[in-house]
Amino acid sequence: MAGLVMDAVLMLLLVAALGYGVRLEKRLRALREGQLAFAGAVTELNQAASRAEAALSALRGSGQETDLLHDRIVKAREVKQQLETLIARAPTAPVVSRAPVEIEPTAEPAPRPREPRGEPVLSGSRDRDRSLFADRAPERPRLLNEEQVERFTPVLQALAANQAAKQSLNRARRSLDEDLFAA
Secondary structure (H helix, E strand, C coil): CHHHHHHHHHHHHHHHHHHHHHHHHHHHHHHHHHHHHHHHHHHHHHHHHHHHHHHHHHHHHHHHHHHHHHHHHHHHHHHHHHHHHHHHHHHHCCCCCCCCCEECCCCCCCCCCCCCCCCCCCCCHHHHHHHHCCCCCCCCCEECCHHHHHHHHHHHHHHHHHHHHHHHHHHHHHHHHHHHHHC
């Protein structure tokens, strides 16, 4: 009987050990799953850190580009100010004398013989107009009087100002192009 009691106690201890082993297996499985999830979270965190580092370097690069663009904008504003100053001063630059000016007439081609009126004109209208006035004598140079010179003075000043502004603008464009290509 003592052997039977001992066998029963041993069976109870084996069943308890088996239950404890099953419970321990469940805990170990949960721990392994937690470890895999933790490893995945660490991998995701590492990837996020890499993306943040790349974004930070891109931000630094765009900051440098922003500084470069700011410098170019400042230079462009200076050039704009210089151009405005030059344009403001340009109309007073040329002075036209009040003396009469000779104007040379344009040289016309040699007169063509007139066509008879009864035949149709085959050439263009320009040739026909020239042939109608072929018998006129060429004009002599005309002299402008003081009133005509006064009328043309603002036009000449505007043309000179326009030319000066174009030259300044071209210099500014070249300067900006050199600055842009230098960077």
